[in-house]
Amino acid sequence: MAVFCLTAPSSHQSFQLESKLDAAYPGDKKIKLYDASVWLVSDSDTNLPQEVFNKIFQGKESNNTSILITPVNAYWGMQNPQVWDWLESKVR
Incomplete structure (x- = not known):
């Protein structure tokens, strides 16, 4: 299973993006x-x-859409334990 990191500007657009992700x-x-x-x-x-x-x-994006999507092939750092558990369950 592939894991991707999605990064969007912190703005009203990110709220709209969250509903699309849901x-x-x-x-x-x-x-x-x-x-x-x-x-x-x-x-x-x-x-x-x-x-x-x-x-x-x-296919409904607009010229105002701003997002970066990158594959997660490896990871390291400090994060909430819930995030590590989620990653571990998906990257196996």
């Missing part, structure tokens, strides 16, 4: 980091950031 990645397929501007998502259907983008926006 629809595209329900339940434990995502976890929020920090505030409403950084998420991790797991996707068993793709390894490509472009396909994650298409799944979230379904």
